[in-house]
Amino acid sequence: xxxxxxxxxxxxxxxxxxxxxxxxxxxxxxxxxxxxxxxxxxxxxxxxxxxxxxxxxxxxxxxxxxxxxxxxxxxxxxxxxxxxxxxxxxxxxxxxxxxxxxxxxxxxxxxxxxxxxxxxxxxxxxxxxxxxxxxxxxxxxxxxxxxxxxxxxxxxxxxxxxxxxxxxxxxxxxxxxxxxxxxxxxxxxxxxxxxxxxxxxxxxxxxxxxxxxxxxxxxxxxxxxxxxxxxxxxxxxxxxxxxxxxxxxxxxxxxxxxxxxxxxxxxxxxxxxxxxxxxxxxxxxxxxxxxxxxxxxxxxxxxxxxxxxxxxxxxxxxxxxxxxxxxxxxxxxxxxxxxxxxxxxxxxxxxxxxxxxxxxxxxxxxxxxxxxxxxxxxxxxxxxxxxxxxxxxxxxxxxxxxxxxxxxxxxxxxxxxxxxxxxxxxxxxxxxxxxxxxxxxxxxxxxxxxxxxxxxxxxxxx
Ligand code: NAD
Ligand code: UDX
Numbered sequence: 001x002x003x004x005x006x007x008x009x010x011x012x013x014x015x016x017x018x019x020x021x022x023x024x025x026x027x028x029x030x031x032x033x034x035x036x037x038x039x040x041x042x043x044x045x046x047x048x049x050x051x052x053x054x055x056x057x058x059x060x061x062x063x064x065x066x067x068x069x070x071x072x073x074x075x076x077x078x079x080x081x082x083x084x085x086x087x088x089x090x091x092x093x094x095x096x097x098x099x100x101x102x103x104x105x106x107x108x109x110x111x112x113x114x115x116x117x118x119x120x121x122x123x124x125x126x127x128x129x130x131x132x133x134x135x136x137x138x139x140x141x142x143x144x145x146x147x148x149x150x151x152x153x154x155x156x157x158x159x160x161x162x163x164x165x166x167x168x169x170x171x172x173x174x175x176x177x178x179x180x181x182x183x184x185x186x187x188x189x190x191x192x193x194x195x196x197x198x199x200x201x202x203x204x205x206x207x208x209x210x211x212x213x214x215x216x217x218x219x220x221x222x223x224x225x226x227x228x229x230x231x232x233x234x235x236x237x238x239x240x241x242x243x244x245x246x247x248x249x250x251x252x253x254x255x256x257x258x259x260x261x262x263x264x265x266x267x268x269x270x271x272x273x274x275x276x277x278x279x280x281x282x283x284x285x286x287x288x289x290x291x292x293x294x295x296x297x298x299x300x301x302x303x304x305x306x307x308x309x310x311x312x313x314x315x316x317x318x319x320x321x322x323x324x325x326x327x328x329x330x331x332x333x334x335x336x337x338x339x340x341x342x343x344x345x346x347x348x349x350x351x352x353x354x355x356x357x358x359x360x361x362x363x364x365x366x367x368x369x370x371x372x373x374x375x376x377x378x379x380x381x382x383x384x385x386x387x388x389x390x391x392x393x394x395x396x397x398x399x400x401x402x403x404x405x406x407x408x409x410x411x412x413x414x415x416x417x418x419x420x421x422x423x424x425x426x427x428x429x430x431x432x433x434x435x436x437x438x439x440x441x442x443x444x445x446x447x448x449x450x451x452x453x454x455x456x457x458x459x460x461x462x
């Protein structure tokens with residue numbers, strides 16, 4: 001196998017940045033078309049918030065880690081190129097609302113073919129539909145210079161935001177897919193040798209190209225399915241007097257099941273789950289497997305139901321109207337320990353409350369005010385002026401909760417567990433309602449203070 005001495009990563013996002021920052025010794029250049037993003041990676045304020053990332057980047061930057069907008073130079077110099085660009089859900093055209101938009105991936109692939117003067121290993125790091133590597137190979141081969149050979153590998157990323165650095169230093173597994181030809185297997189070994197610098201060999205799995213691509217969609221679909229299952233059960237709990245945390249605990253004790261990823265919530269968010277399941281739905285439909293498509297689609301539908309069910313519960317509990325009432329939204333990120341808001345359930349809830357003509361006051365420890373406005377206006381598609389009088393963004397929890405008729409926990413930030421709830425209660429009108437969308441609060445302590453606590457998956461029946 002070729003020894004990888006220089007790596008290029010196309011796409012300096014949530015995946016490209018952290019993934020490459022943990023690679024030791026080997027020279028890595030991460031490139032992006034977005035100058036602002038690259039400037040931020042080269043500054044003291046990195047473009048993304050991720051625990052432990054600052055330290056890792058600062059230790060390697062300028063030594064073996066470089067950030068640049070000179071895409072062509074980095075491609076030319078590299079032996080191995082990670083393609084880690086965004087693959088969002090298509091907004092228009094064939095497959096709109098379901099299929100992955102592969103335009104960024106194809107542009108990057110074309111650029112590689114046009115610029116490369118020597119053979120390269122090209123690694124699909126982005127999450128893509130099954131058989132995308134085939135299209136990449138056709139593009140590369142049709143546009144390459146004589147004597148240039150390209151090997152294509154699939155190496156999907158399994159990191160979760162908020163724990164990315166931990167996940168990258170100690171992954172459950174690294175998955176590499178290649179064609180089962182001599183050339184393909186050799187390229188696969190070259191990449192495996194890169195990971196072997198810090199990942200135990202037995203955790204580096206090598207499989208066929210198509211299995212690798214599909215495994216990524218499968219893993220995300222099955223993880224999301226667990227959440228939708230537990231959220232579906234949470235509705236039954238609310239109606240019966242069962243408690244979802246107790247049910248999840250009992251179910252998770254079965255070693256065949258395991259205890260992780262069974263936390264009921266206001267719904268899952270993030271840039272991956274919904275997008276990747278819809279991608280799988282589209283793939284199934286394209287393969288004339290409508291029953292399979294229907295099965296996976298239900299996971300997303302259950303998630304939508306959970307979000308609207310929770311929003312409706314707020315309205316119903318506040319005596320069927322929230323018009324003109326102040327509602328505090330605690331947490332805007334899609335989960336704790338990230339500043340990422342993509343597909344955050346908070347956005348859906350805020351829109352629901354605004355439609356009901358409530359006033360909302362938002363607090364999040366990591367999300368910027370400008371990002372919240374981008375989310376509320378769907379990146380400029382919805383005019384801001386009409387909603388401005390109904391939206392406030394606060395610097396502290398206390399300010400957001402002051403005079404609120406309902407406090408809604410949307411993100412499980414640790415700091416919400418240790419708030420001075422008595423002080424917050426003293427500044428709220430009565431009855432003071434707290435809606436725990438993440439099951440993080442001490443229900444009894446808050447009830448003792450005087451709050452009416454409404455939690456996912458816990459009903460009033462005794
Ligand atoms: P992102 O939007 O944060 O980053 C992608 C970057 O690629 C952007 O900065 C964009 O400017 C850049 N880019 C796009 N086209 C380019 C081109 N032609 N040349 C150079 N740069 C280009 O996206 P992300 O969250 O890092 O996700 C990247 C991929 O990884 C997606 O396919 C996603 O599904 C997958 N993934 C994401 C996560 C996650 O937690 N975010 C986890 C696993 C896998
Ligand atoms: C996910 C996958 O976990 C990761 O392997 C993949 O690479 C990218 O997609 P991410 O979206 O970053 O990672 O975070 P994750 O921890 O999976 O959480 C996704 C959403 O599910 C969040 O909104 C989270 O709050 C929610 N969730 C998670 C629950 O509601 N309950 C749980 O038990 C776990």
